[in-house]
Amino acid sequence: MAHPHHRPAAALQLKEPVLAVADLSAELYYHAQLELMPRLGRAWQQLSAHYPGLRLWHNGGSAPWISEALSHLGIPAERLLCAHRHPHLQASLLLVPSYSSSFGRPGVCSLRWLRGFWGAITERLPKPDTSGLGVFLSRSPAQRRPLLQHQRWLLATRKLGLYQPSLGCSVAQQLRALQRTERVVMAHGGAMANLLLMRPKSEVIELMNPGYQPPYSTSLLVSANQRHRRCLGAVTPQILQDLLYAGPLEWPLDLEPSALTGL
Known part of the structure; x- marks a missing residue:
């Protein structure tokens, strides 16, 4: 009442x-x-x-x-x-x-419009210096679902030839930075949207908590014919789930850099 x-x-x-x-x-x-x-x-x-x-x-x-x-x-x-x-x-x-589509999974028409809309804008920007390179996109301790062992990951990915670019402050700059990248290793999160203009057959390696694996990015990656695989970290202990986090949306990514062995 x-x-x-x-x-x-x-x-x-x-x-x-x-x-x-x-x-x-x-x-x-x-x-x-x-x-x-x-x-x-x-x-x-x-x-x-x-x-x-x-x-x-x-x-x-x-x-x-x-x-x-x-x-x-x-x-x-x-x-x-x-x-x-x-x-x-x-x-x-x-x-x-x-x-026009299900929650989190944009349809073909929506993706086609987005690629045309942002593609025309990013073409006016300077060419990115990421051509042919591999990129690592982390999630810092300050973010929701942070990647644990953050500094170790930064060191390990540099040795593998992956670098962490400054994506810029605008959407167009972020999209442009990844437009010619051949490989992205990234923690699951909102930055998946920045893969929109990545070229076909590029590779995306997604780091995830096994308790939170939404299929949101599937239609985006399939539509661009991109290779995609997931690396799952350790399960968040039940006591930490109960005491520290409101739910799966907040569970951290507990994954060793050795998961990229053989990359």
């Missing part, structure tokens, strides 16, 4: 038509990049010409990667409505695009 003195916020009333695009976990980089963006971008490109005053309501927040993508789409700041600030609205016309 609602509290008698609690009143929901008044709805924002708009005369203009509104494109409303909401996705589960849209505030997280991986899901915003691979799920929110293709729905939002494809719909905006088709509808904005028919509705000159069209506004956009989205739940991706104001993270830098969202702002960058919206800027590349050419959506003026005055047309944006963030769901975090305006959870309720009423509009003369509300346009809601349908979902």
